[in-house]
Amino acid sequence: MKSQFGERVRTLREKQNLYLRQVAPLLEMDTAQLSKIEKGLRQLKREQIPIIAEILKASSDELMTLWLADQIYEVVKDEKMANEAMQVAEQKLNFIKRKKK
Amino acid sequence: MKSQFGERVRTLREKQNLYLRQVAPLLEMDTAQLSKIEKGLRQLKREQIPIIAEILKASSDELMTLWLADQIYEVVKDEKMANEAMQVAEQKLNFIKRKKK
DNA sequence: CTATATTTGCCAAGATTTGACAAGTCAATA
DNA sequence: TATTGACTTGTCAAATCTTGGCAAATATAG
Numbered sequence: 001m002k003s004q005f006g007e008r009v010r011t012l013r014e015k016q017n018l019y020l021r022q023v024a025p026l027l028e029m030d031t032a033q034l035s036k037i038e039k040g041l042r043q044l045k046r047e048q049i050p051i052i053a054e055i056l057k058a059s060s061d062e063l064m065t066l067w068l069a070d071q072i073y074e075v076v077k078d079e080k081m082a083n084e085a086m087q088v089a090e091q092k093l094n095f096i097k098r099k100k101k
Numbered sequence: 102m103k104s105q106f107g108e109r110v111r112t113l114r115e116k117q118n119l120y121l122r123q124v125a126p127l128l129e130m131d132t133a134q135l136s137k138i139e140k141g142l143r144q145l146k147r148e149q150i151p152i153i154a155e156i157l158k159a160s161s162d163e164l165m166t167l168w169l170a171d172q173i174y175e176v177v178k179d180e181k182m183a184n185e186a187m188q189v190a191e192q193k194l195n196f197i198k199r200k201k202k
Numbered sequence: 203c204t205a206t207a208t209t210t211g212c213c214a215a216g217a218t219t220t221g222a223c224a225a226g227t228c229a230a231t232a
Numbered sequence: 233t234a235t236t237g238a239c240t241t242g243t244c245a246a247a248t249c250t251t252g253g254c255a256a257a258t259a260t261a262g
Contacts, residue, residue: 004189004193061181061182061185064180064181064182064186065182065185065186065189066186066189067186068176068177068180068182068183068186068190069186069187069189069190069193070190071176072173072176072177072186072187072190073190073193073194075169075172075173075176076169076173076190076194077194077197079165079169080162080165081162081165081166081169082169082194083191083194084162084166085165085166085167085168085169085170085172085173086170086173086187086190086191086194088105088166088167088170089169089170089171089173089174089177089187090184090187092105092170092174093174093177093178093183093184093187096178
């Protein structure tokens, strides 16, 4: 499981019977780049997520969630304190959210 | 709450009655940089965490946890799907961990 | 073998982060 | 109010990291 985002994009693309060469230009990149993105070797730019969601007729929220999860995972993988750090981050997140209401 | 790591470092440093000018050289930086780190405007390098932990007679694990939490928070702050993403990342983390055992 | 789809390797260009310094604020106090 | 010491802020070039684009390699199907 290299990149949840990439794997999901590939699945969706295949479900739509689209080739890299068809999708890549819509994102203004070449097939090599999109291939790397699907394999998790590169990151799609955050602002392109809604675009690819539309191309693949998928939920932008779902793809954004997977994309963010990949970024988080990149930070904590191989870290002994990963779980503790996630918990602390979550608490901060909820604390800030509560404050904003 | 800008940076949990930075705030903790400052607290620990003050508890030890140390000045920036005393601590900074031990990390091979100037006081300006360390000041920014404590205020969350810069990140300490990951590999320097054990060093600062020793200087401040603090737990390396604790500081690493806060440092990682800051990195995670940076990824998800202001994101609508933040909580969902954290959950997905956590699942992946536990999945991988289970596999490694 | 040929054609098409995808993957991989490379490296220059672009973007981001850091290091270093100078100048600034602030508080205590002579 | 002038001085000193601690800390902060702004700037910018250098260092580091990431991306874009191309060419060549591989894979698959006919």
